[in-house]
Amino acid sequence: MLCPDGGCQDPPAGTGRPPRHPPPTVIEMPRTAVFSGRTVTRPTIDDIARRAGVSKSAVSFALNDRPGVSPATRERILRVAAEMNWRPHKAARALGGARADAVGLVVARPAQTIGAEPFFGLLLAGLQSGLSARSVALHLMIVEDTAAEIEVYRRWTSERHVDGFVVVDLQHRDRRVPVLEELGVPAVVLGGPSGHGTLPGVWADDREAMLSLVDYLAALGHRRIAHVAGDEAFHHTRRRMRALKDAARRLHLADAVSVPTDFSDAQGASATRALLSGPRRPTALVFDSDVMAVAGLAVAAEMGVAVPAGLSVVSFEDSLLTRIVHPSITALGRDTFGLGGQVAATLLAAIDEPGSVRDVKTATPRLTVRESTRAPYPRTTA
Amino acid sequence: MLCPDGGCQDPPAGTGRPPRHPPPTVIEMPRTAVFSGRTVTRPTIDDIARRAGVSKSAVSFALNDRPGVSPATRERILRVAAEMNWRPHKAARALGGARADAVGLVVARPAQTIGAEPFFGLLLAGLQSGLSARSVALHLMIVEDTAAEIEVYRRWTSERHVDGFVVVDLQHRDRRVPVLEELGVPAVVLGGPSGHGTLPGVWADDREAMLSLVDYLAALGHRRIAHVAGDEAFHHTRRRMRALKDAARRLHLADAVSVPTDFSDAQGASATRALLSGPRRPTALVFDSDVMAVAGLAVAAEMGVAVPAGLSVVSFEDSLLTRIVHPSITALGRDTFGLGGQVAATLLAAIDEPGSVRDVKTATPRLTVRESTRAPYPRTTA
DNA sequence: GGGTTTAACTAAACCGCTCTAGTAAAAGGG
DNA sequence: CCCTTTTACTAGAGCGGTTTAGTTAAACCC
Numbered sequence A, B: 001m002l003c004p005d006g007g008c009q010d011p012p013a014g015t016g017r018p019p020r021h022p023p024p025t026v027i028e029m030p031r032t033a034v035f036s037g038r039t040v041t042r043p044t045i046d047d048i049a050r051r052a053g054v055s056k057s058a059v060s061f062a063l064n065d066r067p068g069v070s071p072a073t074r075e076r077i078l079r080v081a082a083e084m085n086w087r088p089h090k091a092a093r094a095l096g097g098a099r100a101d102a103v104g105l106v107v108a109r110p111a112q113t114i115g116a117e118p119f120f121g122l123l124l125a126g127l128q129s130g131l132s133a134r135s136v137a138l139h140l141m142i143v144e145d146t147a148a149e150i151e152v153y154r155r156w157t158s159e160r161h162v163d164g165f166v167v168v169d170l171q172h173r174d175r176r177v178p179v180l181e182e183l184g185v186p187a188v189v190l191g192g193p194s195g196h197g198t199l200p201g202v203w204a205d206d207r208e209a210m211l212s213l214v215d216y217l218a219a220l221g222h223r224r225i226a227h228v229a230g231d232e233a234f235h236h237t238r239r240r241m242r243a244l245k246d247a248a249r250r251l252h253l254a255d256a257v258s259v260p261t262d263f264s265d266a267q268g269a270s271a272t273r274a275l276l277s278g279p280r281r282p283t284a285l286v287f288d289s290d291v292m293a294v295a296g297l298a299v300a301a302e303m304g305v306a307v308p309a310g311l312s313v314v315s316f317e318d319s320l321l322t323r324i325v326h327p328s329i330t331a332l333g334r335d336t337f338g339l340g341g342q343v344a345a346t347l348l349a350a351i352d353e354p355g356s357v358r359d360v361k362t363a364t365p366r367l368t369v370r371e372s373t374r375a376p377y378p379r380t381t382a
Numbered sequence C: 001g002g003g004t005t006t007a008a009c010t011a012a013a014c015c016g017c018t019c020t021a022g023t024a025a026a027a028g029g030g
Numbered sequence D: 001c002c003c004t005t006t007t008a009c010t011a012g013a014g015c016g017g018t019t020t021a022g023t024t025a026a027a028c029c030c
Helices: A045-052 A056-063 A071-083 A090-095 A111-116 A118-132 A146-158 A176-183 A206-220 A235-251 A265-277 A290-302 A320-324 A336-352 B045-052 B056-063 B071-083 B090-095 B111-116 B118-132 B146-158 B176-183 B206-220 B235-251 B265-277 B290-302 B320-324 B336-352
Strands: A032-035 A038-041 A102-108 A137-143 A164-167 A187-190 A201-203 A224-228 A255-259 A284-287 A312-315 A330-333 A366-368 B032-035 B038-041 B102-108 B137-143 B164-167 B187-190 B201-203 B224-228 B255-259 B284-287 B312-315 B330-333 B366-368
Touching (some): A045 A071, A102 A118, A111 B118, A118 A336, A118 B111, A118 B118, A146 A176, A164 A176, A164 A336, A201 A336, A206 A235, A224 A265, A290 A312, B056 B071, B102 B146, B284 B290, B290 B312, B290 B320
Parallel strands (some): A102 A137, A224 A284, B102 B137, B312 B330
Antiparallel strands (some): A137 B137
């Protein structure tokens, strides 16, 4: 059954059409590729076919678990393939119209920001973990601005470089959404519940979260709450600001102001300084990000405002940061890693069965109470 | 010259061999692909050739800036290609033996860690920025352990999925190095100056940095310095520990102990607690990472040890974190973003011209003095 | 036992692009 | 003016898979 070592060539009824170019002197060795001067052998299904004494097609059938080969032959082919340490050539498969088995994540942010926020890294890790379970790779690209981001969407789509995209940082009237819709490529937007057109969105209920947060602070006795918000261009920032307003009205709070920033520690710090120096100093500060919360904490310390005695601090985003500082910061936590996994699952579903996928609402962030919050001094119960 | 609209088929002397399968009724339209139920047109060089009235080869020559077409024809072809919004099909090119135009970064770390450290995100951003200048994509993979990491190296190499790898977290007697050498794939190791075999390494002089750091603390009057180190499995951790020992001997310090940890905030905190509760309390603590430094700062605050009055704190790694906490932390800073760029450049060079690349020593980290360091109380000048 | 079905396998088209070999015409050379 | 060289182009092999159509030979059915 098995060919003698060294490989046999087309044993049963080989047509043996002559090789086209100068006939190679040796045809037994699997073709080699050159990497850094050293040659690396790389068997193809042709090599396997020759060794196993069957045709290319039989090998393909066997390797892909398709009918058309007998169990015995199948097993033999698989054994030979394993022996030769064969792996499919991605490009060759892709050329045949198969998937790229990769999804793209293109981020338009100043590079420094990427590293700064734990959020991004965790999301990345969760995304990866969800994708790698299905052996789908993640192509990451960091670009200057939205225009460049859109260009990458166009290029990668037409090059069939990826099977779909993950879109982050959903903005108000986001320009990327119509482009992706037009390209017709599967994509999942991190954000919602609106503003992402027909693309499926994965979102957490920021509104609900803000309402519960304000409820908690009000229950403690806080009547003057300020919100150091993120960038107003972002969808979720706007939702949070609106939710604070609504909660304040419902609870008849004395003060409830939102100050937009660019998410940077610098602007977070200066907003905090301004709020704490104002005439009607808030008794509680809500920060839209962990980085800003920590920066705000430092400002309070510098200004001699004790936390939580003189000021309660809450972060809208939980992470390592809020845990390790002193005092540790009460924060709304969501499972960012898990979120990444959900996004991955949604995107894979959208790739497999376009149209079948609808929005996914993730668990509403829950409050972890730490050292930075407490009832305000009586005097502030204006 | 130009064909009439609608496309002309093989105008000059077309052989016109009959189509093999059922002859298509319409052959004018460029082939289409289906994405999510909608069809997306995707012209191939054949479509361009037909439209421009030339052969496939001529189109290929024109698009790749190769000789073999007259300037006039070349221009015409380029115009048609632009009109049809043609883009090369990556897989098709790759199949011909071309580059994958991508490099891989495989990280074996607990997912949570990825997000925690600003270092990683910054490195990623710098890497990306260096790569995208040459339109090389980054394939990111996060795996469980080193075994899985090695498996990915093997798979991606044989699948021709990437042209090279970036290797991070160099360990003592690193198992990955011999595998990559055996695979013969271009790879750059972040770390050095030794332990990475024949692979080029990009490294910062941790030894030099530690020496200068201890010099600084000693000059302030500190004689008892403790070092909350990272994981001893890592190469750079060992180098730092050894450097501290050497510096202590040279400067005749009273105490200079290194406590290894797993880099986590928890172990950083407990190490700090242990050191501060001991009989001969150090007057200065050096932390191997920014996260541990911040955690250590919190422990000091809890224990009522004032920083910098009763304890100086230094971080071996600078980032946003060390800047935003209060007191801000004196830290050894390196340009992590730039480092990523250097790694990218080195890897691209290694891919282009294997063997030509040697190790790259980056700038030695420099100390940024902030609020967390000061001369110790006289009593400790034992 | 003749005809039909099925299983197991082979041949080769095909995906989109690159690149070598070949060809005809124009240019150059003595 | 004939021969060689160069230029501008075409044909088609080849990359490594998948997949369809075709080819046996065995199995099945009255």
